[in-house]
Amino acid sequence: xTFKHYSVLLRETIQGLxxxxxxxxxxxxxxxxxxxxxxxxxxxxxxxxIGIDQDKDAIAAAGERLRDFSDRVTIVRSNYEQIDTxxxxxxxxxxxxxxxxxxVSSYQLDTAERxxxxxxxxxxxxxxxxxxxxxxxxxVNDYSEAQLxxxxxxxxxxxxxxxxxxxxxxxxxxxxxxxTLELADIISGxxxxxxxxxxxxxxxxxxxxxxxxxxxxxxxxxxxxxAMIDDLKxxxxxxxxxxxxxxxxxxxxxxxxxxxxxxxxxxxPVCVCGRKSKGRVITRKPxxxxxxxxxxxxxxQSAKLRIFEKHTEV
Numbered sequence: 326x327t328f329k330h331y332s333v334l335l336r337e338t339i340q341g342l343x344x345x346x347x348x349x350x351x352x353x354x355x356x357x358x359x360x361x362x363x364x365x366x367x368x369x370x371x372x373x374x375i376g377i378d379q380d381k382d383a384i385a386a387a388g389e390r391l392r393d394f395s396d397r398v399t400i401v402r403s404n405y406e407q408i409d410t411x412x413x414x415x416x417x418x419x420x421x422x423x424x425x426x427x428x429v430s431s432y433q434l435d436t437a438e439r440x441x442x443x444x445x446x447x448x449x450x451x452x453x454x455x456x457x458x459x460x461x462x463x464x465v466n467d468y469s470e471a472q473l474x475x476x477x478x479x480x481x482x483x484x485x486x487x488x489x490x491x492x493x494x495x496x497x498x499x500x501x502x503x504x505t506l507e508l509a510d511i512i513s514g515x516x517x518x519x520x521x522x523x524x525x526x527x528x529x530x531x532x533x534x535x536x537x538x539x540x541x542x543x544x545x546x547x548x549x550x551x552a553m554i555d556d557l558k559x560x561x562x563x564x565x566x567x568x569x570x571x572x573x574x575x576x577x578x579x580x581x582x583x584x585x586x587x588x589x590x591x592x593x594p595v596c597v598c599g600r601k602s603k604g605r606v607i608t609r610k611p612x613x614x615x616x617x618x619x620x621x622x623x624x625x626q627s628a629k630l631r632i633f634e635k636h637t638e639v
Contacts, residue, residue, distance in 0.1 A: 331431060331622040332359030334566055334630045337612050338424055339363050341564045341632040347371040348421030351412075353405030353553075354378060356430050358387030365394040375420075376400045377411060379454035382432065404454070406545045409552055423553050424564040427546070427572055428628065429536070441536065443528035446506040451532075453540045461535050465502050470494045480543070480571065481534030489515040489531055508532075533569070543571055550579040554603050557635035562607070564632050573611065573629050580606045580633045607632035 338360055342350065346369040352361045355376035364374055374397060378384055384402050391398045401411050405425065412420070433441050433453075440450030440461060449462035468476065473490035477483050492515035493502070502508050509528040516527045537543055553563050567573040586600035611629035618625050 331624065332363075333426060333428060333622070333625045333628045334612065334614060334618070335360060335363060337630055338426075338564050338566065339367070341607065341612070341630065342422040342424060342562055344368070345372075345421050349373045349375070349417060349419075351375045351408065351420050351423040351556075352377065353408060353423060353425045353549075354427065355387045355400065356380075356383050356426060357432065358390040360424060360426060361387060361398070362390055362394075365391060365398060368394075368397055370397065372397055374398045375411065375415065375417070377403050377405050377408065379404045380430075380433070381455065383430065386432075404545060406549045408549065408556060412556060419558040419561070420556055421558055421561045422564070423557065423561075424566075425546075426566045427542070428566065428568045428624070431624070440505055441532070443505055443509040443512075443526060443532050446504050449503060449505055449508060451536045451539050457539075459539065461539055462501075462503060464535055464539055465493060465508060466497055476538050477531050477534045479534070480537040481530035482570070483530040483534070485516050485520075491515070505532075537571075543575060546572060546575050547579075550576065551583070554583050554633060554635055557604075559635060559637055561635045562632055563635075564630060566628055566630050567611075568627050568629075573631070576631050577611075580631060583633060601638045602636070604634050604636040607634050 342364070344364065344367045346367060349372070350364050352364070352374060355361060355378035358376065361374055361376050368374065376387055376398060378387065379402060381402065384400055388400055399415060403411055429441060433439050437445040437447040440447045449460060449465060451461035470490045473493055474487050477486035477489055483489065489512050492511050496502060496511050502511070512528040512531050513521060521527050557563060565576045567576055583603040584606050586602060587596050587598055588600065589596050589598050608631045611631050614625040614628055
C-alpha cells in the first residue's frame with residue numbers, strides 16, 4: 326500500500342515557519358514528506374532539511390518523495406525526542422525552524438496489519454516503531470484493571486473507562502485478546518446501547534488511549550518542546566500541529582511558560598526568580614483548518630497549529 330498522509334494545515338505551517346532559503350529546518354515527524362517537500366521547494370542549495378521519523382515505511386516513502394532534493398535533505402530514523410542527539414551527530418548547533426505534525430498518518434490508519442484501526446481486523450499492534458518489543462496486545466492483556474482504567478480515562482477521556490477496563494479483564498480470563506475487532510467488540514459491549522446509537526465509534530477513545538500509552542506520545546511531547554526551543558536560532562520558529570486536547574494543552578502550556586517563565590508571586594514589585602523568557606507565542610489562539618481543507622480531508626477536523634518564535638533576552 327502506498328504511504329498516504331494528507332498534509333494538514335500545510336499552507337499555514339509553511340507560512341508560520343517564515344522560511345529562510347539558506348536556513349536549516351527540522352521535520353520531527355517526517356511521515357510521507359508532505360510538509361518537507363514544501364519546505365524543500367523554498368530552500369536554496371545552501372539550505373538544509375533534517376527529516377526525523379521512527380516509522381521505517383515513512384522513511385522509505387519520504388526518501389522517494391524528496392529524491393529531487395537529496396542534495397539538501399538528511400533523513401534519520403529516530404524519535405523526535407532525540408533531536409539533540411541527531412543534531413549533535415550531524416554537527417549542527419542551531420536551526421532556523423522545527424515543526425511537528427502529531428497526527429497518525431492515513432497509511433498507518435488504513436493499513437490493517439498495523440493494528441491502529443478499530444474498523445478492520447488485524448493483530449493488535451499500534452507500534453509507530455516496529456523495533457519496540459511491546460505491542461498493543463501486551464498492554465491490553467498484561468495491564469491490571471486499575472492500569473487500564475487510568476490509561477483509558479486519562480488518555481482516552483472516556484467516561485465509561487471503568488466499565489471498559491472491567492470488560493477487558495473479564496474477557497481475557499477466558500482467552501488472550503489478539504485482534505483489533507476482538508477488542509472493539511469488547512469495548513462496544515461495555516458501553517450502553519443508547520450511547521452507541523448516538524455517538525461515534527465506541528472503541529475510538531480506548532484505541533487512542535492505547536496508542537498514546539504504547540508510543541509514549543504525550544511523554545515524548547512534554548519532554549521535547551523545551552529542547553526544541555533551545556535548539557532554535559534567534560528568530561527561529563517552532564510549529565506544532567496537534568489533534569486532541571491532551572496534546573494541545575501540553576503545547577499551549579509549554580509555549581506560555583517559555584514566553585513568561587516567572588514564578589514570582591504576583592504581588593512582588595519586581596521579578597526575583599531570575600527566569601528569562603525564551604521568546605514569544607505567535608499564535609494567541611491556535612490556527613484551525615479552513616473550510617476548504619475540512620471539505621477535502623475530514624480527518625483534519627481536530628487539528629490545531631501553535632507557533633513559538635525564539636528570542637534571547639540580553
